[in-house]
Amino acid sequence: MFHDVNLENPIGSVEGIYVAKPKKVENAGVVTSILLYMLENKKVDGVVTARKVKGILGKILLIKTRDELLNTVGNCWSVVPYTMKLKDMLTSSNLNKIAFVGLPCQAQFLRHMKTFPLVESDFANKIYVIISLFCMGTFITDGFVKLIREYKISPEDVKNIDIDKDYLVIIHSDGEIKVPVDIVLNHIQHGCLLCPDYTGVFADISAGRAITKKGTLLITRSKLGDNIIKKASEEGYIEVESASEDEITKLKEKALEKLKRAMDYTAKLL
Amino acid sequence: MPSILVLDLGGCEGCIASIMNSYPKLEKKYDLYISYLGNLNLDREFDFAIVSGPVSLVSSEKIDLLKKVRENSKILVAYGSCASVGGIFLYSKGQNCRFASIGKVVDIDYSIPGCPPASRTIINFLNCIEKKGGRFLELFKALTKYQKLSGFDLIDDVVLTGLCVGCGACTLSCPTEALQLVDGVPDLIVEKCIRCGTCIVRCPKFTQNILR
Numbered sequence: 502m503f504h505d506v507n508l509e510n511p512i513g514s515v516e517g518i519y520v521a522k523p524k525k526v527e528n529a530g531v532v533t534s535i536l537l538y539m540l541e542n543k544k545v546d547g548v549v550t551a552r553k554v555k556g557i558l559g560k561i562l563l564i565k566t567r568d569e570l571l572n573t574v575g576n577c578w579s580v581v582p583y584t585m586k587l588k589d590m591l592t593s594s595n596l597n598k599i600a601f602v603g604l605p606c607q608a609q610f611l612r613h614m615k616t617f618p619l620v621e622s623d624f625a626n627k628i629y630v631i632i633s634l635f636c637m638g639t640f641i642t643d644g645f646v647k648l649i650r651e652y653k654i655s656p657e658d659v660k661n662i663d664i665d666k667d668y669l670v671i672i673h674s675d676g677e678i679k680v681p682v683d684i685v686l687n688h689i690q691h692g693c694l695l696c697p698d699y700t701g702v703f704a705d706i707s708a709g710r711a712i713t714k715k716g717t718l719l720i721t722r723s724k725l726g727d728n729i730i731k732k733a734s735e736e737g738y739i740e741v742e743s744a745s746e747d748e749i750t751k752l753k754e755k756a757l758e759k760l761k762r763a764m765d766y767t768a769k770l771l
Numbered sequence: 772m773p774s775i776l777v778l779d780l781g782g783c784e785g786c787i788a789s790i791m792n793s794y795p796k797l798e799k800k801y802d803l804y805i806s807y808l809g810n811l812n813l814d815r816e817f818d819f820a821i822v823s824g825p826v827s828l829v830s831s832e833k834i835d836l837l838k839k840v841r842e843n844s845k846i847l848v849a850y851g852s853c854a855s856v857g858g859i860f861l862y863s864k865g866q867n868c869r870f871a872s873i874g875k876v877v878d879i880d881y882s883i884p885g886c887p888p889a890s891r892t893i894i895n896f897l898n899c900i901e902k903k904g905g906r907f908l909e910l911f912k913a914l915t916k917y918q919k920l921s922g923f924d925l926i927d928d929v930v931l932t933g934l935c936v937g938c939g940a941c942t943l944s945c946p947t948e949a950l951q952l953v954d955g956v957p958d959l960i961v962e963k964c965i966r967c968g969t970c971i972v973r974c975p976k977f978t979q980n981i982l983r
Contacts, residue, residue: 582939582952603938606975610940613907613978617892619885619969620946621789639936642955692929692936692976767980 505702511756513702516721518744518752519730520711525738529571531717532602532632532708536570538733539600545629547594550602551581558642558656563590563599583607591624598629605701608633612703630725633701635709635718637759638686638693645688652678664710695770697763699756706730711744712751718744773818777805778840780833780873782824782858785887786851790821792890801897813839820844821893825853825860825870834876841877846900848881849873849915850893852967855882856920859965872918882914886946886967913981914972921966922949922959925974930956934976941970 505513523534539545548570551559559581564570583603591599601611608631618625646656649671658673668679701707705726711718719741721727734741744752775797779787790797791807804810804817813836820840827833841847849872852858860870873879883896899908914920922945929935937955949963950970957970971977 582937582955583943584939584952585942585948587939588943606936606938607940609975609978610938610944610973613910613973614944616895617883617885617907618889619883619892619944619972620967621887621889622946623889623944625889625891690936692934695934695976696936696979698979763979 506697506756506760508757508760511697511753511760512700512720513698514722516723516727517730518749519719519721519741520714520716520744520748521719521730521734521742522716522740523738524740526571531719531739532634533570534738535632535706535729535733536600536602537567538736538738539630539729540565540567540570542732542736544729545598545600546596547598548600548602549583549587549591561587563587563594563596565596588624591627592622597627599627600630600632601628602632602634604636604639605633605698605703606636606696608701608704608707609698630706630729631704632706632708633704635700635707636693636696637699638689638696640685640688641690645685648680648684648688649678652680654678694766695763697760699759700752711748712755713745713748718748718752772800772802774802774804774816775819775821776811776813776817776840776844777803777821778811778813778823779806780822780824780826780837780854782851782853782860784823786823786854786885789887789890790850790893793894796894797897813843815843817844819846819848819897821848821850822873823849823851823854823887825857826873826876828869828871828875829867837873837876846880847877848883848896849879850883851888852884852886852965852969855879855884855914856917856968857966858886859967861919861966874915874918879915881908881911882917883911884914884920884968884972886965886969909982910972910978916981919966920968920971922964922970923961923966924968925950925957925971925977926959929971929974929976934980936976938975940973940975944969944973 521531523529523531536548548564552562553559561581611628611631614623614625615628654673661672663670667682669685671678705723707720709718721730733739777790826837849855853860854873857872925941935956941957942950942952947963947965949960950957
């Protein structure tokens with residue numbers, strides 16, 4: 502079984518679980534607020550994160566200032582690859598401490614790179630903190646575009662995508678549509694169906710939506726991650742409280758769902 | 772103190788140089804036996820043997836040496852791409868040039884590819900062993916089943932099977948820029964691949980699959 506995720510503990514090793522709300526900046530989420538805390542207090546020199554370019558497509562950016570950061574809010578619902586361009590940017594710049602925000606799979610390889618740099622050309626020494634977003638899988642772009650076209654929406658018009666119980670809510674320029682999750686699941690990438698990791702067990706901080714109340718659920722997995730959350734809260738960037746038992750149980754159920762899906766799917770393939 | 776033998780079977784010795792970089796840290800916790808220190812002694816037992824370089828399949832001398840190291844060591848680690856997954860030596864031509872990863876000749880306990888692994892790798896690896904676990908130790912154990920891994924395997928086993936999600940791990944890891952993303956999936960420039968295996972070992976889909 503995969504090292505940190507198993508049926509008894511589908512959310513991996515945990516330092517603390519919190520529910521947080523943004524405080525200092527309007528219209529920014531919790532993750533953005535944490536990143537802002539780190540940038541403004543010189544904990545990191547730069548942040549690597551995805552920004553929505555158009556519709557459901559995104560692009561990876563290296564961000565160095567507050568203004569640049571505040572333009573990257575929102576989700577983009579596709580895997581945005583870390584490309585060669587990023588490597589060039591990181592190795593040529595004089596940035597030395599970088600916060601990475603990505604998906605569980607990206608957190609996994611960055612952690613691998615940080616702990617076991619397999620080649621000297623790795624920029625592993627620049628990785629300061631890894632933040633992972635909860636992930637149920639990413640879409641095959643073409644298939645998903647076809648799906649939303651069936652609802653007579655152009656992918657360029659998609660403003661945001663949200664999940665509301667069993668429906669995927671697609672907010673577009675003229676309103677919103679609700680697509681049953683069962684239909685959407687057909688358009689999830691093959692590789693994602695084999696992935697057992699919902700929360701991002703290799704990250705320092707994992708973040709995703711809280712289930713029982715409004716707010717963002719944060720899981721810290723290292724002393725480093727925990728300190729960042731505590732300091733960001735002390736400095737007034739976010740408001741933090743410990744997650745309730747109920748919240749944690751629901752989180753585990755959700756993580757278990759992805760793990761079981763991965764196990765079923767693997768069993769079918771092999 | 773636990774003893775470590777570091778031996779190069781005939782590679783470029785880049786792996787040994789990378790281990791020597793960590794020598795100041797290693798010597799505090801381990802007795803090191805390594806040609807650079809002039810104390811290489813193969814007639815004793817070791818807690819760890821870290822072997823780099825490929826084994827020549829036409830040299831009975833090297834094969835015997837490797838078997839002797841296996842007998843004399845509790846934990847045998849194939850260190851670096853040549854020893855663990857064959858590396859660039861698999862390309863060598865000529866009847867007297869038959870090289871393989873050392874797993875073809877002896878049983879190995881851990882397999883750590885990298886060309887060469889950065890010096891921090893050996894320290895983190897030994898720390899994981901000391902703690903009897905830790906992230907990725909299982910992966911290095913699982914990799915012992917493979918005697919070759921490269922960009923070619925990444926394309927065959929991950930991309931062509933449709934498992935690739937386009938995260939970019941491989942392109943960012945490749946030391947020779949042999950991989951680039953075309954339409955969101957990696958494409959291999961075959962002439963550039965040195966078969967170091969870094970791309971596939973970093974691939975989340977490959978590792979999730981073999982650790983099941």
